Amino acid sequence: MTETGCKDPVILNLWHPIAAVAETAPGRVADTVLLEERLGFAIDDAGNAAVWRSRPGLATGDRVEPLEVRDTLPAKLAYGYLWTSLGSPEEIFPIPEFAEPDRRRLNAATIGVNVSAPRAIENFLDMGHFPYVHTDILGAEPHTEVKEYDVEISIERDEILATRCRFFQPMASTTSSGGADVDYIYRVPHPYCSVLYKSSPVDEKRLDVIAVFLQPIDQEHIHAHMMLCVLDEENEDKVIKRFQQTIFGQDKPILENQFPKRLPLDPRAETPIRADKSAIAYRRWLSQKGVTYGVIPALG
Amino acid sequence: MQQERTRTRWHPIAASHDLPPRHVFHAQLWGREFAVWRADDGYVNVWENRCLHRGVRLSIGINDGRELKCQYHGWRYANRTAGCTYIPAHPADAPARTITNRTYPAVERYGLVWSCEQPEGEVPGVPGLEREAPLALRGIPVNAPAALVVTALRAHRFQPNGRIDGSDAEMVVKAADDFSVALSARADGAATLAIFFVQPVDSGRSVIRGVLDRDPGAEARNAVLRHHNAGLSVLRDNVERQAAARPAPAPIEPVYERVPAALAELPEPSAHGRKAALRVTVARKWEAADGIAGFELRPLKGLLPTFQPGAHIDVHLPNGAIRQYSIVNGPGESDRYVIGVKREADSKGGSLCLHETVREGDVLAISEPRNNFPLRRDAVKTLLVAGGIGATPLIAMAQALHHQRLVHSFHYFAQNEAQLAFGDRLDGLKDTLVPHLGLTPQETGGRLRDILSGYAEGMHVYLCGPGPMLEAARAIAGECGWPDEAVHFEYFKNTRAIDDSSAFEIALARSCLTLKVPAGRSILEVMREAGVDMPSSCEQGACGTCMATVIEGEPDHQDVYLNDAEKRAGTKIMTCVSRAKSARLVLDV
Ligand code: FES
Ligand SMILES: [Fe+2]
Numbered sequence: 073m074t075e076t077g078c079k080d081p082v083i084l085n086l087w088h089p090i091a092a093v094a095e096t097a098p099g100r101v102a103d104t105v106l107l108e109e110r111l112g113f114a115i116d117d118a119g120n121a122a123v124w125r126s127r128p129g130l131a132t133g134d135r136v137e138p139l140e141v142r143d144t145l146p147a148k149l150a151y152g153y154l155w156t157s158l159g160s161p162e163e164i165f166p167i168p169e170f171a172e173p174d175r176r177r178l179n180a181a182t183i184g185v186n187v188s189a190p191r192a193i194e195n196f197l198d199m200g201h202f203p204y205v206h207t208d209i210l211g212a213e214p215h216t217e218v219k220e221y222d223v224e225i226s227i228e229r230d231e232i233l234a235t236r237c238r239f240f241q242p243m244a245s246t247t248s249s250g251g252a253d254v255d256y257i258y259r260v261p262h263p264y265c266s267v268l269y270k271s272s273p274v275d276e277k278r279l280d281v282i283a284v285f286l287q288p289i290d291q292e293h294i295h296a297h298m299m300l301c302v303l304d305e306e307n308e309d310k311v312i313k314r315f316q317q318t319i320f321g322q323d324k325p326i327l328e329n330q331f332p333k334r335l336p337l338d339p340r341a342e343t344p345i346r347a348d349k350s351a352i353a354y355r356r357w358l359s360q361k362g363v364t365y366g367v368i369p370a371l372g
Numbered sequence: 373m374q375q376e377r378t379r380t381r382w383h384p385i386a387a388s389h390d391l392p393p394r395h396v397f398h399a400q401l402w403g404r405e406f407a408v409w410r411a412d413d414g415y416v417n418v419w420e421n422r423c424l425h426r427g428v429r430l431s432i433g434i435n436d437g438r439e440l441k442c443q444y445h446g447w448r449y450a451n452r453t454a455g456c457t458y459i460p461a462h463p464a465d466a467p468a469r470t471i472t473n474r475t476y477p478a479v480e481r482y483g484l485v486w487s488c489e490q491p492e493g494e495v496p497g498v499p500g501l502e503r504e505a506p507l508a509l510r511g512i513p514v515n516a517p518a519a520l521v522v523t524a525l526r527a528h529r530f531q532p533n534g535r536i537d538g539s540d541a542e543m544v545v546k547a548a549d550d551f552s553v554a555l556s557a558r559a560d561g562a563a564t565l566a567i568f569f570v571q572p573v574d575s576g577r578s579v580i581r582g583v584l585d586r587d588p589g590a591e592a593r594n595a596v597l598r599h600h601n602a603g604l605s606v607l608r609d610n611v612e613r614q615a616a617a618r619p620a621p622a623p624i625e626p627v628y629e630r631v632p633a634a635l636a637e638l639p640e641p642s643a644h645g646r647k648a649a650l651r652v653t654v655a656r657k658w659e660a661a662d663g664i665a666g667f668e669l670r671p672l673k674g675l676l677p678t679f680q681p682g683a684h685i686d687v688h689l690p691n692g693a694i695r696q697y698s699i700v701n702g703p704g705e706s707d708r709y710v711i712g713v714k715r716e717a718d719s720k721g722g723s724l725c726l727h728e729t730v731r732e733g734d735v736l737a738i739s740e741p742r743n744n745f746p747l748r749r750d751a752v753k754t755l756l757v758a759g760g761i762g763a764t765p766l767i768a769m770a771q772a773l774h775h776q777r778l779v780h781s782f783h784y785f786a787q788n789e790a791q792l793a794f795g796d797r798l799d800g801l802k803d804t805l806v807p808h809l810g811l812t813p814q815e816t817g818g819r820l821r822d823i824l825s826g827y828a829e830g831m832h833v834y835l836c837g838p839g840p841m842l843e844a845a846r847a848i849a850g851e852c853g854w855p856d857e858a859v860h861f862e863y864f865k866n867t868r869a870i871d872d873s874s875a876f877e878i879a880l881a882r883s884c885l886t887l888k889v890p891a892g893r894s895i896l897e898v899m900r901e902a903g904v905d906m907p908s909s910c911e912q913g914a915c916g917t918c919m920a921t922v923i924e925g926e927p928d929h930q931d932v933y934l935n936d937a938e939k940r941a942g943t944k945i946m947t948c949v950s951r952a953k954s955a956r957l958v959l960d961v
Contacts, residue, residue: 194426200461201444203446204443204445205444213446213460213750214751214752214778215830216446216749217460217461217464218461218462325432326428326443329428329443330427330428331405331421332427340630340632340633340635341630341631342426343424343425343471343631343635345459
């Protein structure tokens with residue numbers, strides 16, 4: 073085995089996203105970086121995929137039959153992305169809604185951010201920043217309160233679940249003009265992935281699904297893949313994507329000014345408040361799992 | 373070791389002209405970043421460049437002239453103390469006073485801002501710069517270690533003021549050490565002394581901060597600045613070329629202080645006892661209105677703790693009495709506390725003593741500020757309704773709302789114009805202030821009804837004034853549809869007669885103690901005797917400081933702090949006056 077920059081067995085043995093299937097030219101070699109390793113990959117029209125450690129002879133842009141590549145890494149297509157692993161991965165976490173036939177599924181954006189994956193996950197879980205960072209979109213002053221919500225670490229599913237989350241959103245739905253509380257449910261089923269369920273503006277009884285799948289380039293750089301699985305028959309892809317790209321573009325400069333870039337797991341490194349319950353649970357969960365990559369482990 | 377020695381040395385970290393109004397400057401010394409900003413009152417703040425909440429750089433925050441606001445979640449930090457004054461995610465809570473960012477000393481001298489990680493002594497004077505107005509040059513960042521830059525500067529050349537077109541100045545190194553070089557240039561009878569300070573930004577980066585002994589005057593200034601810029605840029609390019617040829621030194625990893633253990637846990641830490649921790653001098657005493665004395669209290673040494681609008685302090689008087697007074701200050705006014713004291717006809721010695729005995733220059737003992745009357749800033753509209761001296765906490769609130777441009781109006785009831793206190797502060801509020809003068813109790817009721825009609829969801833009202841007016845206002849608010857949670861009030865005192873004839877038992881769940889409270893003693897007294905530290909302030913059920921959580925049992929509320937809904941819920945109790953209806957109370961203490 074080649075020496076890799078990541079020594080964290082928990083992270084090495086996970087599935088990681090490396091590309092949106094819709095944005096990969098079929099039958100051509102493409103390349104990327106995962107956990108400081110250079111990787112090559114290819115997907116054909118039939119949905120066969122191969123991922124390998126970059127090597128001479130398979131240059132980016134070359135034609136290739138994925139099924140014929142030898143000496144490959146695990147590969148899997150799920151939720152519109154190609155996933156791989158540098159270790160021995162188990163099953164990937166489920167998102168049952170992805171199979172519902174009336175939903176739109178798309179990769180909203182893949183954006184490079186100069187921050188650790190866990191910092192970006194915390195940002196995704198965080199409602200308190202809506203009025204300040206996503207002003208007049210996801211929140212607006214003076215409606216700044218983060219109301220009580222529930223968080224649990226589900227042992228059986230090994231994931232964090234935050235429920236009963238509500239936050240005031242101006243223009244909450246396409247049907248009414250005023251602002252209202254919007255409901256959210258957050259799942260963190262993977263140290264570097266999170267899934268958000270949010271009241272659908274078109275159907276009160278159902279939830280839109282928005283997920284971030286983070287590809288760790290190294291401890292302090294990521295590619296954030298944003299997956300949408302929404303109930304929307306009106307808007308063009310372009311419009312839906314642009315909205316999510318705006319949101320993410322607002323978070324990026326904040327994330328890149330967070331210090332230190334790796335997430336400190338020492339409870340005394342920063343000052344949590346009640347609104348940060350889900351982040352506190354996330355930090356504890358990472359500590360319990362023994363994750364060391366992308367974090368500053370607590371001493372002792 | 374070199375590191376240790378250099379941590380105690382003062383270095384320039386910015387030029388004064390880097391700190392225009394409402395700007396935040398990003399500075400760095402030995403790898404440690406600072407957010408440097410000047411408040412409207414002129415004070416220069418040098419803070420760790422990291423919000424205590426989630427580590428976002430404060431140098432991308434907003435300097436509103438009085439406070440610095442973090443971009444990520446809008447936490448506000450006060451001028452001078454760097455104490456957090458408001459956490460928007462929890463608008464109903466007063467932030468724990470101890471959430472305070474790390475500050476570093478700042479001294480402005482020679483047009484530069486100086487700081488130091490662990491100062492020993494004052495900023496040293498620099499010979500040659502003391503005489504006249506010196507001129508600070510533009511800072512020149514260099515990608516090279518300080519030592520290389522200093523070596524290069526020893527051979528640096530420039531022309532004296534008035535002779536910048538020549539090229540033949542006679543250069544003399546007047547003095548030099550590890551981080552500075554003093555050079556004099558002479559030509560045709562003109563002489564200029566320049567001191568170049570080398571600010572070690574990191575192990576491999578520096579900033580050259582030059583100061584000329586004399587400002588050449590407005591006309592020649594730009595040309596002189598350009599002359600030095602050009603010369604130093606050439607020097608920079610040479611030094612950077614040398615540095616690039618050597619192995620890059622490892623960047624310095626600054627060590628961040630951990631936050632206090634109490635803040636890392638979710639429950640907010642509680643304050644302690646009825647203590648007078650601070651000593652202040654009466655810097656000014658004046659007539660703030662007819663019958664109301666204003667007092668400006670300044671610390672004997674150090675800084676005063678951070679306060680928020682609505683907070684009060686206990687003042688321990690020379691005659692032994694302890695009285696509570698609201699802080700009148702606006703945001704960021706952190707070098708003093710201002711209070712207003714009304715002369716009470718039936719005073720038991722508190723107000724009389726302050727009016728007659730206490731003078732400018734006297735020293736008083738006061739408690740740290742406590743906030744049991746916190747101001748939410750998430751209201752769609754805030755009404756402030758004050759009667760008489762009850763205006764003091766609301767003046768503080770009005771200034772905060774006004775400064776943040778939040779929608780509000782401030783209704784101030786008084787006998788006549790002369791009784792409106794702190795006119796200078798009221799003037800600043802402009803048309804949000806609505807005085808109501810000389811009304812009879814009946815007219816007051818009618819006016820309150822006008823003010824309180826038109827409740828809409830998301831509005832909040834804050835009431836403070838004499839007991840009867842508060843009772844009336846609360847009743848009218850109820851009739852006008854205001855829910856209890858939207859009506860906030862503060863009584864100055866509890867005028868109800870306290871019935872302390874009951875006897876019962878209390879169990880303290882966290883301290884594992886069971887105590888008997890006999891008739892004639894309060895829960896607070898009994899707990900204190902058993903060694904349980906419990907904060908308190910007014911000790912008459914008005915201020916809310918001694919509140920405890922009830923886990924089991926039925927409280928007998930005798931306070932004026934809790935609202936009716938809170939009293940009915942039975943989950944909170946004022947331990948100084950309230951008692952039990954049940955035989956036993958279990959408290960979360
Ligand atoms: S990081 Fe500054 S307010 Fe949250
Ligand atoms: Fe965000």
